[in-house]
Amino acid sequence: MQDKSARVNDRLYQDLARKLIVELKEGKYPVGGRLPAERELAQQYDVSRPTVREAIIALEVQGFVEVRVGSGAYVIQLPGKADIPGFDLSAFEITEARLLFEGDAAALAATQATDEELAEIAGLVDEIARENRDPKGQEKADRAFHLAIARATRNSAIFEAIERLWDLRNTSPEAALLHEKARTANVKPVLEEHTAVLRALEARDPAAARDAMRAHLAAVLDSLLFATEDKAVERARDATRAKRARYRAVAG
Amino acid sequence: MQDKSARVNDRLYQDLARKLIVELKEGKYPVGGRLPAERELAQQYDVSRPTVREAIIALEVQGFVEVRVGSGAYVIQLPGKADIPGFDLSAFEITEARLLFEGDAAALAATQATDEELAEIAGLVDEIARENRDPKGQEKADRAFHLAIARATRNSAIFEAIERLWDLRNTSPEAALLHEKARTANVKPVLEEHTAVLRALEARDPAAARDAMRAHLAAVLDSLLFATEDKAVERARDATRAKRARYRAVAG
DNA sequence: ACCCCATATTGGTCAGGCCAATGGAAAGCA
DNA sequence: TGCTTTCCATTGGCCTGACCAATATGGGGT
DSSP states (O other): OOOGGGOOSSOHHHHHHHHHHHHHHTTSSOTTOBOOOHHHHHHHHTOOHHHHHHHHHHHHHTTSEEEETTTEEEEOOOTTSOOOTTTTOOHHHHHHHHHHHHHHHHHHHHHHOOHHHHHHHHHHHHHHHHHHHSTTOOSHHHHHHHHHHHHTTTOHHHHHHHHHHHHHHHHSHHHHHHHHHHHHTTOOOOHHHHHHHHHHHHTTOHHHHHHHHHHHHHHHHHHHHHHHHTTOSHHHHHHHHHHHHHHHHHHO | OOOGGGOOSSOHHHHHHHHHHHHHHTTSSOTTOBOOOHHHHHHHHTOOHHHHHHHHHHHHHTTSEEEETTTEEEEOOOOOGGGSTTTTOOHHHHHHHHHHHHHHHHHHHHHHOOHHHHHHHHHHHHHHHHHHHSTTOOSHHHHHHHHHHHHTTTOHHHHHHHHHHHHHHHHSHHHHHHHHHHHHTTOOOOHHHHHHHHHHHHTTOHHHHHHHHHHHHHHHHHHHHHHHHTTOSHHHHHHHHHHHHHHHHHHO
16 A cells, blocks of 8 residues: 555545545546456556455445446446436426326326325315415326326336426426416416226226327426427527427327 | 346346335434444345445435444445435336327327438347357347337437336336346247338338337236236235226227 | 553455356367 | 348346454453
């Protein structure tokens, strides 16, 4: 061990892991690039190979590298990059994903929801109406409505995926801005669309539930595209037309 | 190594770290309590001491334990449910969510995929065939096939949601176990199902792509339910029948 | 009751060995 | 010539055994 004096009362693996993280930050190894081999790092830093392994495990657990047996340790994420999931997602992408996935969830919920859950969803429709009348209304009831339907699928993987898409609306700056812009323009949840979803659920009709949910979210998408349109002129109109074609081709 | 059959193609330290996390969650060691010594854990789990150290480092980096030299590893925080996304999800839930969502993604990909992307997907079908012929084959090409289709939607929110569902297969212990059980029973990706998906994509037919993808994932679900069935008798059969009814009602 | 010392226990790191997995180059075949 | 297969070097994975530093514990002395 050459630089014992530079150690800061830490264990060796922590010292080495810290050094490797600095190198990652400096861009010494690009994303997708491979770290030197254990044997090479051990020689380079004058430590034993198990100590190198321990340091690399520390990087691995933090998600900076992935280890491929027989091949090496590859950089999958640089430290310090925006760790906020969905940072670069657009409102369009999020809402389109919701359109497809929440349609399916509504269909499944139509076959699985209990009477108590349907009553809860009906109560949330009433609360959306109340929020619409409040000038300072937020979207809590709207979110709760969608998540109650996802919960009624009785599939936690579906629920988590949809909850996560809702959370992404706030995480993605672009999406949060655009939704705020739509809200400022007084775009509110349309009660008739929510009621149509509720009716289909109560009728236990999966296809109608899917269609109603998708019609609702297509309208949300339209309002977002409308909010986008007044940001540019001809280019935005063409892009909007193409985007509308996407989800209509799939959602029917 | 006592329970090699329960290993899920992970490295030993990850296997052991997962087991220790389970014990932490079960409250076997309270906050402030001390884990058994490295030598003791090595004996108990029939692994070497360096392997124990690696597992404990993984816990340490995640903030669950703190290591005091000469004293031991002390619990400073118990893993919460929120710390390991999908820890409690079942293989059924994950696969059912994939069936619904990947069906939609395939439909959208049929309208958006470039020729290059379709060629890549075709190459991955070939690679799945190659993996199927290898007795020690893994599922890398299968995963890549599904993610390539999700990528071809050109919607990062859809891609991330589907990638996350794939990752959950390994995070959820039950799902990882069940998939390993299916693999041990020589359940392999069925090439005709993948080819049918590819054909529908190449035909740019969204409805066919959705149907083909859902047929494929329904077969995966069936194989998982089959793997489940031999765990119990009458109760499992009834539960399985009910589970099959779920996704058939929605997927058509 | 408090302090000191010796010993046992703990984690830290190393060296060396062997095996499985991977990737690239070379050889073989059509 | 191009494709496939085989071989080998390199890679990580895990183990055994050794020794050292740090800590905890128990016993003895004041």
